[in-house]
Amino acid sequence: MKHNQRIRGTSTEIEQTAKKLRNNLTPAEARLWAVLKNKQLEGLRFRRQHPVGDFILDFYCPACKLVVEVDGEIHDRQKEYDAARTAKLAEYGYKVLRFSNQRVINDLPQVLAEIRRVALSIS
Incomplete structure (x- = not known):
């Protein structure tokens, strides 16, 4: 049963915080989520505000650990x-891409191109 299994060592508090964050995305996160959700990018499934250990990942694609x-x-x-x-996420085997809020808002096509390029090179 899920309530007994923690995602990569998360706590109940981290999972509850992630759930709250899902309902309160920043404008940049909301803009990116609008084009990542429902497998719109190369058919890849992304999760938003995904808990891993003590961290909450803004977006996570399990298929390529991105x-x-x-x-x-x-x-x-x-x-x-x-x-x-x-570095800690890399120990778990994850590849991390970082974008500033401004870049997501002002240059979304290039952000998506970079996510696509990295995701396809991994999978």
């Missing part, structure tokens, strides 16, 4: 944390 992070301004001040987080 993580897509959409970073706001706070990430300019937490580069070391983000690097450690990316």
Whole structure:
């Protein structure tokens, strides 16, 4: 039963937080989700606000273990944390792509092209 099995060591609190975040996407996350959901990108299934361990991944494609992070301004001040987080996810075998909010909003076609390129090179 699911309630006894944790996703990569997540806690109930992390899973509840992820659920709340799914209902409160940032404008950039909502814009990207609109084109990732329902297998619109190369037929790949993405999950949004997916819990893994102590982390909540903005977007995750299980078929190719691809993580897509959409970073706001706070990430300019937490580069070391983000690097450690990316390294930990790499230990799980995940590939992490990071895009700024501004890039998602202002250059969505190029963001999608990069996600597509990396996803297809992995799968």
